[in-house]
Amino acid sequence: MNPQGKVISEDINGEFDTEVTGLVYDIQKLSITVEVKKSKAVVQFEEVIGFRVLDEIDLIEFWPTFSSPRGWLFLVESGGWKELESVRVGFVRKDWGLNEYFVTGCNECVSIISGFEPTITIESHNKNEETNTNPQAD
DSSP: OOOEEEEEEOOBTTBOOOEEEEEEEOSSEEEEEEEOSSEEEEEEEESEEEEEEEEGGGGGGGTTTTSTTTOSEEEEEESSHHHHHHTSTTOGGGGSOOEEEEEOOSSEEEEEEESSOOEEEEEESSSOOEEEEOTTOO
């Protein structure tokens, strides 16, 4: 497999060396916290079909296309985990228009399958600044 896709979010307040530091799943949504030196981002996915967390060493086929400094949040268009699942007879939702997203960290990486675009909240560690974005609204 040769995963292909596009960058949704390049940096967090100008920083590129991201680390996935938290993940909370509560049936309604998946929240992933990604931190850099001076800031953090929380990316939320609603109506998640599935997600997986793997160490970056087990995702060699994703590098360097899906890595810093290109970005930390990607839309996987082909060759990813969703495509692997789609070959299974039991993966009923393969033709439901789902998207796969990929969150990179220096160690852990998260693959997410969802039918909805994520939302991102960026917070500075030094200020009480908060920025909400819809990354795919162009």
